[in-house]
Structure formats: C-alpha cells, structure tokens
Amino acid sequence: xxxxxxxxxALLMHEGTxxxxxxxxxxxxxxxxxxxxxxxxxxxAGAELSxxxxxxxxxxxxxxxxxxxxxxxxxxxxxIAPSGGLLPEPWLKEIEVGLKAGLNLVNGLHHxxxxxxxxxxxxxxxxxxxxxxxxxxxxxxxxxxAATLSCKRVLSVGTDMSVGKMSTNLELHNACLSRGxxxxxxxxxxxxxxxxDDGVALDAVRVDFASGAxxxxxxxxGPNHEILFIEGQGSMFNPASTATLPLLRGSQPTxxxxxxxxxxxxxxxxxxVKIPSLQFVVDFYxxxxxxxxxxxxxxxxxxxxxxxxxSQTEADAAIAAAKDETQLPCTxxxxxxxxxxxxxxxxx
Numbered sequence: 001x002x003x004x005x006x007x008x009x010a011l012l013m014h015e016g017t018x019x020x021x022x023x024x025x026x027x028x029x030x031x032x033x034x035x036x037x038x039x040x041x042x043x044x045a046g047a048e049l050s051x052x053x054x055x056x057x058x059x060x061x062x063x064x065x066x067x068x069x070x071x072x073x074x075x076x077x078x079x080i081a082p083s084g085g086l087l088p089e090p091w092l093k094e095i096e097v098g099l100k101a102g103l104n105l106v107n108g109l110h111h112x113x114x115x116x117x118x119x120x121x122x123x124x125x126x127x128x129x130x131x132x133x134x135x136x137x138x139x140x141x142x143x144x145x146a147a148t149l150s151c152k153r154v155l156s157v158g159t160d161m162s163v164g165k166m167s168t169n170l171e172l173h174n175a176c177l178s179r180g181x182x183x184x185x186x187x188x189x190x191x192x193x194x195x196x197d198d199g200v201a202l203d204a205v206r207v208d209f210a211s212g213a214x215x216x217x218x219x220x221x222g223p224n225h226e227i228l229f230i231e232g233q234g235s236m237f238n239p240a241s242t243a244t245l246p247l248l249r250g251s252q253p254t255x256x257x258x259x260x261x262x263x264x265x266x267x268x269x270x271x272x273v274k275i276p277s278l279q280f281v282v283d284f285y286x287x288x289x290x291x292x293x294x295x296x297x298x299x300x301x302x303x304x305x306x307x308x309x310x311s312q313t314e315a316d317a318a319i320a321a322a323k324d325e326t327q328l329p330c331t332x333x334x335x336x337x338x339x340x341x342x343x344x345x346x347x348x
Contacts, residue, residue: 025079108190142211214250
C-alpha cells in the first residue's frame with residue numbers, strides 16, 4: 001500500500017460516474033478515508049456528486065486532469081475499468097498530464113502502466129506508479145488448513161460479478177467494529193487493496209496458487225481476530241469467472257452471505273446464461289463448499305440484495321420476496337444497513 005494519510009486523490013472516472021465501469025471509483029468515494037480532491041469525468045463535469053451517485057461526499061467533478069490540478073491532489077487514481085481493460089489513447093494522455101505535474105499514479109487495471117517507457121521516463125525522484133494487480137512472491141498451493149482456525153470466516157458469494165460483494169463485506173465489517181469486535185477484511189480485489197485492506201489481487205495470481213494465496217492471508221490474520229470478512233470475487237454462474245472456488249477452498253468459510261442484484265435473471269455480460277432461483281443458488285453454494293463432506297459445511301446465513309436501481313417501494317418488495325423464497329434474513333446493506341445480516345453470523 002503506497003498511499004498515505006497525507007495523500008489527496010484525484011479520481012480518473014471518464015464516463016464511469018454513472019455506469020458499472022466506474023465501480024472502483026465509486027467504492028473509493030464511498031469508503032476511502034483519504035481526502036478526494038476531485039472526480040475527473042467530462043461527461044458529468046460541474047454536476048453534483050451526491051445527486052448523481054447518492055454518495056454523500058462533497059467533491060467537485062471536473063472535465064480533465066488539468067482542471068483537477070487546481071484542487072491540489074497528490075495522487076491520480078484510475079477509478080474506471082473500460083471494456084477490454086485498456087484505457088483509450090486520450091485517457092492515457094490525461095495520465096501523462098498528471099505524471100508531468102508530479103502526481104503519483106494508482107492503477108488497478110490488468111495492464112501494468114509502470115512498464116510503459118514513456119510513463120517511466122516522466123517519473124521524478126520519489127514519484128511512483130502502483131500497479132495494484134500483481135502476484136505476490138512466496139505463494140504455494142492451498143492445503144485446507146484455514147479450517148483449523150477458531151475465528152469466524154465470512155465469505156460473500158454472488159449470483160454474478162459486480163453485484164456488491166465488496167460493499168457488503170465492508171458494511172458487515174464496519175458493523176462488527178462498531179460492536180467492539182476484532183474484525184478484519186481480507187481484500188481479494190484491486191479496489192479493496194486501494195482502500196488499504198491487507199490481501200491479494202486474486203485475479204493476478206496463477207490459478208494453481210489461487211487457493212493458497214487466499215489461505216496465506218487467512219492464516220496470517222485469523223489467529224489475531226474474532227471474525228474475518230473475505231471479499232468475494234466473481235460467481236460460480238458466470239462463465240468468465242474462476243475466482244469463487246479458490247476463495248471457498250482457501251478461506252474454508254464458516255458462513256456465507258449471498259449477494260444478488262434484485263430482479264437480475266441472467267448474467268449481465270452473457271445474457272444467454274440464466275441465473276437460477278435464489279433458493280437453488282443457496283443450496284448450490286452450500287453443496288460446493290462442503291464437497292460431499294470433504295470440507296466443513298458453511299451455511300448461507302443471509303441475502304444481501306442490491307436494490308440501488310429500484311425505488312424504495314420496489315426495494316422493500318424485492319427484499320420481502322427474497323425473504324419469503326429463502327426463509328433467510330435479507331436486506332440492502334447500503335440502503336438499510338447490515339444489521340439484519342450480522343445477527344445470524346454472530347449467533348451461529
């Protein structure tokens with residue numbers, strides 16, 4: 001983690017303030033304890049952030065990195081993930097402007113920007129580029145030893161990618177901290193790592209070592225905490241996702257929280273792939289986690305429903321329907337808080 005308490009962040013968010021491609025930047029806005037100097041999004045420049053996103057944070061939205069420099073940032077953080085993972089050439093020019101101005105750069109994309117010679121040549125003394133998605137050294141294969149820990153281990157699992165697993169984890173963690181519990185988040189994605197939580201960028205790890213990478217983090221922090229919240233990744237129902245199984249095996253969870261976007265019936269990027277009923281998904285994840293008794297059998301103890309696209313009346317109806325179908329506690333942790341999901345975790 002290269003960010004410090006003295007940093008002021010400018011978020012590069014072109015076209016991402018109001019669409020799923022900007023989920024990294026939106027999470028930084030919602031959860032980062034560091035000052036956010038400006039949001040850079042030419043599509044929304046001059047608009048009010050809270051009106052666009054519902055995030056109650058006073059941050060100006062400007063149209064360029066050059067304009068953001070007026071707000072004295074120290075770091076340019078890429079808060080968008082364009083389709084294909086590469087930034088368009090005009091946006092790379094924006095990064096060049098920031099580097100020339102002396103800003104450090106935080107990059108969560110798959111493509112490492114520190115390896116671009118033109119960027120490397122711009123770096124001054126003590127100026128850095130942090131490519132977050134890197135495989136850490138010293139990894140080994142998973143062994144299942146996390147099952148020996150006495151702490152609770154809560155893993156968020158999803159019906160699809162980008163449905164709110166990280167936000168659910170953070171809200172649950174904060175609720176435990178407010179109770180005075182020794183709680184810890186294990187980050188497994190670039191955004192959560194940018195927020196300062198310990199962990200590993202799981203999608204940068206070779207598949208043979210993925211469960212071992214998760215296990216390493218859980219074994220490091222489990223003995224000193226009462227409860228670990230392991231950030232979920234991907235979905236067993238998404239054909240492009242490979243992260244969920246290593247998370248199940250590496251963390252050996254004691255509890256599962258299912259995260260779902262209300263009303264979603266098919267995988268977002270693969271509309272030919274149907275999402276089964278919530279009850280089927282609950283049963284499926286429990287079955288896969290236990291593997292016929294090879295591992296302990298964690299239970300799905302609650303449903304975190306993403307209702308951000310619904311009115312309050314619609315959200316309440318969707319939450320009630322999920323409760324009725326699964327007979328499990330259900331809430332939207334952003335809209336209503338995590339309290340209904342904390343109780344079954346702490347009581348079992």
